Amino acid sequence: MSDIRFDGRVAIVTGAGGGLGRCHALELARRGAKVVINDLGASMDGSGGSSEAAEAVVKEIEAMGGEAMANGSSVADEAGVKKMIDDTMEKWGRIDILIANAGILRDKSFSKMTIQDIDLVLAVHLRGTFLPVHAAWNIMKEQNYGRIVVTTSSTGLYGNFGQANYGGGKLGVVGMMNTLKIEGAKNDIKVNAVCPVAATRMTEGLMPPEALEQLKPEYVTPGVMNLVKDDAPTGMILSAGAGAFSMARIVETRGAYVGQGDELTAEAVAAKWDEITDTSKTLPAFTSGGQHGANMFSLVAEGKGQG
Incomplete structure (x- = not known):
């Protein structure tokens, strides 16, 4: 089996200052891609911001002989996303891969969840996926090439207590993927979703240490590389965690005709x-x-x- 390479490709990874995004970005760079490290540098609930995390990942990539640039735009901000796309095109002239990974949490039971908790989480996860993909879409169409990965969650697919806002956003990106896989087909734009189970800043307080040790974010990344390679599938939800992978699907029973x-x-x-x-x-x-x-x-x- 031939090596999966991304030589000559330009990739954008959002939320790449740490966790899953950092692992995706480093692996893309190891395999030849030029990578934009997008990270607002905010705290887990979306407050604050700093470019230090993104700059640190750029230095890691440069130390291995790769090419990277940092971007501190919020994925929920239209002007910031435009700047990220414009800067990428000015520097490298194309965008081949986009991995929408940025995320925040505002976990609360639904009765205690505020409207701000809902709006902020949907802004980052749903709007923050739509905006970068939308900004890069016509570039990919003109190239007749694009690979996009959105990040869903078992909370969106199956539910989890205290995460109605997060789950709504995470299933929303699957709905987006399901249409874009159709619209992008004639221009060789493939759109997939990853459903990761990983020990990151967002999960460290939810699992015991022995489980977290097996759920390293770098154990998800090899699956993501298969969703953005030249012969990637399209419209697939890939579940990934602890080195194990499976495919999730929305299925339907045959049903019955009742009458009219x-x-x-x-x-x-x-x-x-x-x-x-x-x-x-x-x-x-x-x-x-x-x-x-x-x-x-x-x-x-x-x-x-x-x-």
């Missing part, structure tokens, strides 16, 4: 509930909303004796 008009009542749906929720008849994962609709109409046709 007067025969369609809440009681009629209840009568077919077991068939509607029969997980032994799970369909292959849909790759577009159109396939979802097609399944519904095929159920109708069968139910009406037209199938």
Whole structure:
């Protein structure tokens, strides 16, 4: 199997001053990419800011003989994101890879969560993914090449107490990916999601030390490299942690046709509930909303004796 290389590629990694982002950036540089280290340098709840962390990663890359530049823009700020993209293009003339990794936490039970807690987390995770991707999108289209990774979470996919704001943002980026994989296909833009389980500043207080030791952020990065390589998949959610990897999917049961008009009542749906929720008849994962609709109409046709 040939080595995965990124020679001649230019990559932007947001939130790359530490944790997962730093590991992604260092590995891209080791494999030949020129890397923009974006990091606001804020505390875990998003307050404050400093360029020291990003500058330190740049020095690490330069020490290994690579090329990198630091950027301190907030991914939630339109002007700051524009500057990041403009500076990258001015220095290197292209953008091939974008890994949207920046994140903050404002964990609270939903009853105690403030509107500010909701707005700030959604701004960084959801808006802070949309803005860099949107700013780089037409550049990638004109190049006929782009590799994008958004960062989701098991909280978004499955839930976690005290993280309604975080989970909403993290599942939101999956919805974004699902459309962009379709829109980017003709221009060789591939868009994937990583669902990491890693010991970072955001998780260090949530797990015992023995678990954290196995969940090194560098154990996630090899999977991410496979999501941004030339022959990467598209539209995939890759779960990664402790050196183990799996693929997450949104699946749907075959379902059932209940009826239309007067025969369609809440009681009629209840009568077919077991068939509607029969997980032994799970369909292959849909790759577009159109396939979802097609399944519904095929159920109708069968139910009406037209199938």
